[in-house]
Amino acid sequence: MSARPDTRLPDLLGIELPVIQAPMAGYTTPAMVIAASEAGGLGSLPGALLSIDAMNEALARIRAGTRKPINLNFFAHTAPEPDPAGQMAWRSRLAPYHVELGLDPAAPVPAAGRAPFDAAYCGVVEAWRPEVVSFHFGLPAPDLLARVKRTGAKVIASATTVAEARWLAAHGADAVIAMGFEAGGHRGNFLGDDMATQVGTFSLVPQVVDAIALPVIAAGGIADPRGVRAAFALGASAVQVGTAYLRTPEAQVTALHLEALKSARDDSTALTNVFTGRPARGIVNRLMREIGPLSDVAPGFPTAGGALVPLRAVAEPAGNAGFSNLWAGQSVALAREMSTAALTRSLGDAGLAAA
Incomplete structure (x- = not known):
């Protein structure tokens, strides 16, 4: 050097x-x-x-x-190959959250892109x-x-x-x-x-x-x-x-994300793949704690995100960031x-x- x-x-x-x-x-x-x-x-x-x-x-x-x-x-x-079985397993893992929020776990979800x-x-x-x-x-x-x-x-x-x-x-x-x-x-x-x-x-x-x-x-x-x-x-x-x-x-940051950034500490972040299917660092929330942060069930990038869209649509307006990706690095504080x-x-x- x-x-x-x-x-x-x-x-x-x-x-x-x-x-x-x-x-x-x-x-x-x-x-x-x-x-x-x-x-x-x-x-x-x-x-x-x-x-x-x-x-x-x-x-x-x-x-x-x-x-x-x-x-x-x-x-x-490279976009992943179609994996219907993997998608079914992922949606099954997320189904209890859909039910909790009054959503139909079998309803079509948008493609994550x-x-x-x-x-x-x-x-x-x-x-x-x-x-x-x-x-x-x-x-x-x-x-x-x-x-x-x-x-x-x-x-x-x-x-x-x-x-x-x-x-x-x-x-x-x-x-x-x-x-x-x-x-x-x-x-x-x-x-x-x-x-x-x-x-x-x-x-x-x-x-x-x-x-x-x-x-x-x-x-x-x-x-x-x-x-x-x-x-x-x-x-x-x-x-x-x-x-x-x-x-x-x-x-362009949501109010929930901004609040999480302001209150984050040195140990508030972790690597997770549950939001997109690929490891990314974000502030730890409910989804990361309960099924991750790194889950073998999460399907290939970027397809994991589709099934989370309905959850966020209901949770975020209610002030709940438990299903949102709150990206941040370790020096966030x-x-x-x-x-x-x-x-x-x-x-x-x-x-x-x-x-």
Whole structure:
């Protein structure tokens, strides 16, 4: 590892501050992206929950608000094969909750959707030409990745192990996000699924820095300037921060989720697969305690979520967050209420000082 902080990433991405506002599907708004980019960081729009029309609409709003670099983020997972038996077992496990809330356990439920990157999404990239395109769960097929690169976009992607970082470096990434075990939301793992061996941020970052020649972005457990300084001391070239942005007024967060964020402690989160079928870190609630947090019955990502939609529709209006995914990282208690712009500048100034 170099004795001097790596400062390549801001130049690579064309940003002033070494801070990436994490793309948080369902929570990030165009206003957040605009504010983060205008403040000098990299605003990120998550695409996994957006239709093509909704993505185009969001990008139109963003480009009307800023001409500075932005990141368009996608999931690169493979959709699971149909599993009727698995779905029946999952719905049977959830049936008592449906009955408790006055719902018919046998009633049809909506399909749960987090769409993987495909030709249609690639067309959006080609039309809007964002400066950065990021991926979660690996990288898309080589032909799609080549199309993205032909737009001039820089490609970054998440790694949760050194092996994944090496794989990304060998398959076309321009920079790698070293995503520690502390991070909120979905784990970015794609070469293995053993959660017991996932690595913490401040162990992972220097090992990834030593393993690859690309700039490394630290993610997970970073919510204030102290975390930024620590990441830079270990060789990171930038940080990606998510949970802290959930406390900004630009975030789209339910009142129940916001209250959970405000009252969370250091031990309030856990990894769970019961909301989507894939491990993700969130604030512990009833569903996680009673059938998880990691359940062998939960069907493949993202199909587990469909049967939870009716439960949330009844529970949330009654002030019950027991069936809602309350994504947050382990440093949630360090987050403070402030604007996206102020948070970006605070984190970015710490990075510049460390560099």
